[in-house]
Amino acid sequence: MMQQFASDNYAGICPAAFNYFQQANQSGHELAYGEDIWTQKVCDSLRDLFQTDCEVFFVFNGTAANSLALSALCQSYHSVICHELAHIETDECGGPEFFSNGSKLLVGKGEHGKLTPNIIEAMVTKRSDLHFPKPKVVSLTQSTEVGTVYSVEEIRAIAAIAKRRHLTVQMDGARFANAVASLNVHPSELTWRAGVDVLCFGGTKNGLPVGEAVVFFDRHLAEDFAYRVKQAGQLASKMRYLSAPWLGLLENNIWLKNAQHANAMAELLYQRIKDLPKLRIMFPRQANAVFAELPLPIIKGLHAKGWRFHQFIGAGGCRFMCAWDTQIETVEAFANDIKSLCEAA
Numbered sequence: 001m002m003q004q005f006a007s008d009n010y011a012g013i014c015p016a017a018f019n020y021f022q023q024a025n026q027s028g029h030e031l032a033y034g035e036d037i038w039t040q041k042v043c044d045s046l047r048d049l050f051q052t053d054c055e056v057f058f059v060f061n062g063t064a065a066n067s068l069a070l071s072a073l074c075q076s077y078h079s080v081i082c083h084e085l086a087h088i089e090t091d092e093c094g095g096p097e098f099f100s101n102g103s104k105l106l107v108g109k110g111e112h113g114k115l116t117p118n119i120i121e122a123m124v125t126k127r128s129d130l131h132f133p134k135p136k137v138v139s140l141t142q143s144t145e146v147g148t149v150y151s152v153e154e155i156r157a158i159a160a161i162a163k164r165r166h167l168t169v170q171m172d173g174a175r176f177a178n179a180v181a182s183l184n185v186h187p188s189e190l191t192w193r194a195g196v197d198v199l200c201f202g203g204t205k206n207g208l209p210v211g212e213a214v215v216f217f218d219r220h221l222a223e224d225f226a227y228r229v230k231q232a233g234q235l236a237s238k239m240r241y242l243s244a245p246w247l248g249l250l251e252n253n254i255w256l257k258n259a260q261h262a263n264a265m266a267e268l269l270y271q272r273i274k275d276l277p278k279l280r281i282m283f284p285r286q287a288n289a290v291f292a293e294l295p296l297p298i299i300k301g302l303h304a305k306g307w308r309f310h311q312f313i314g315a316g317g318c319r320f321m322c323a324w325d326t327q328i329e330t331v332e333a334f335a336n337d338i339k340s341l342c343e344a345a
């Protein structure tokens, strides 16, 4: 299939990750369930990357990473504060509630897909009686579901409120790499140095075949997490195939280069289409997506030309997502098709 803008998970495995997948397969027999040398090496590399002694676990996908991380932070009578567009609310089929045995998600509205300290403060203080599930966690998506990013200052301010209100901070980092690339800061500055307790670090959309890392910066919170992973059916017996490809991403900062490339392609697309008639850009272009409102006939015209992309955020809202391998030629071809349809309309 030709390159598409539907999701960054349409892209394949990046060569650096694939190289380690093969190396792990050529090294003979190995210990199972994460006792292997590859998994040990990746955990150490992630500790090096974040410059702290974090606890690391690997699961198959982001839904499991978020659901299990949140279940480790909550009792069944607790609640999780998140944005109304958060993946945990809209796209995980109740996984966080299920794995936490009923913790409720409390959704807040906020501009550009982001929560703010004021929104969180209002949600925490709204009720304090025992008839309402007690807020216990703030979940932030970085980069957000609408392609924006929280700055270091924004995360620090949210974490400060969270700390004052005795909430932990979990980060859905399915596109964490794109946020780091966008802000050009050290990954530790966006996480534990800013007050984040647990990061679900996305690998799939960054170029892995499969898998996400759950990184606990507060090691106490990781107590018994291995049991949750196993019980949820997320413990890979041939763990090396989940972990080794991470070495390819981490070596030479390929994870960052992949994200920088995806972001740059989104910027190129943004530049090509932002001033077209009939088209309205919906959110600031900060990571690897461009969101645009288009009239239905133009959307239909793009589909007729074979382009695939998701429509949500109300009628006419289109999401154009770039990946680690999106080619300039693909962006130009897509932008030209949008342009000719907009100008003919």
Ligand SMILES: *Cc1c(COP(=O)(O)O)cnc(C)c1O
Binding pocket: 060, 061, 062, 063, 064, 087, 088, 141, 144, 145, 172, 174, 175, 204, 205
């Ligand atoms: C893709 C994505 C996930 C993970 O989804 P899975 O399909 O379960 O791997 C989590 N959060 C966000 C914001 C995502 O975009």
